[in-house]
Amino acid sequence: MEFWLSFVFVIGFVILHLISKRMKFIKMVPRSRLLSIVGGIAVAYVFLHLLPELGEYQAELEGEIENAFWSFLEHHIYLIAMVGLAIFYGLEKVVKLSKKRGANGENRPSSGVFWIHIGSFTVYNAIIGYLLIREEFSGPWGMFFFFVAMGVHFITNDKSLGETHKEEYDKYGRWLLATSIFAGWFIGVLTEVNEMVISLLVAFISGGIILNVMKEELPEERESSFTAFFIGIFTYSILLFLL
Known part of the structure; x- marks a missing residue:
């Protein structure tokens, strides 16, 4: 059951990547209220599900790892979340710097x-x-909430990447992301890694999601809606608590 459900959801992710460019009703500036709601949903999922899950992984793995390096991470799993955030922040700075130096006056990297x-x-x-098939969800509803949170997050990322890279993203980027x-x-269907690796992947993704949402919501030029952002956080938080 979970295999086929994950298959349906991964196809859903692929479709979202391929059709997001056609969602003309979603504006980046001034920011669509829907995108602000989407940002709230992603933040709620990270703080109320993914990060608490890291705490559970850390408790379960304590004392189980003999290697000194991995043993250190076992007690500092949130460090990986911070690394994920820092990496994506660094990438955004590189992209902005490249846009400023654009050849022929083109405002693109x-x-x-x-x-x-x-x-x-x-x-x-x-x-x-990979996490869609290998993460331990609390039943079909847990997988569904993961799909919704990541699906709406993909829409935000796609819109941002399309705005930044324009034709190159349409021609190559969205197909690469969908694939x-x-x-x-x-790969998750064919292979299975231990819980330590899963916890590191969850931590890294958590940091990346937090940065990617914040960079879209916080800048003044986005003209984001705090009310819509709060509605997304509040509504999805209630749903997660009910789950």
């Missing part, structure tokens, strides 16, 4: 920066696809 940026999100998506999430899921 160089081709090399495009591939680095898209490559990072390709890995990001593959990890989410990578299915590839991550397929």
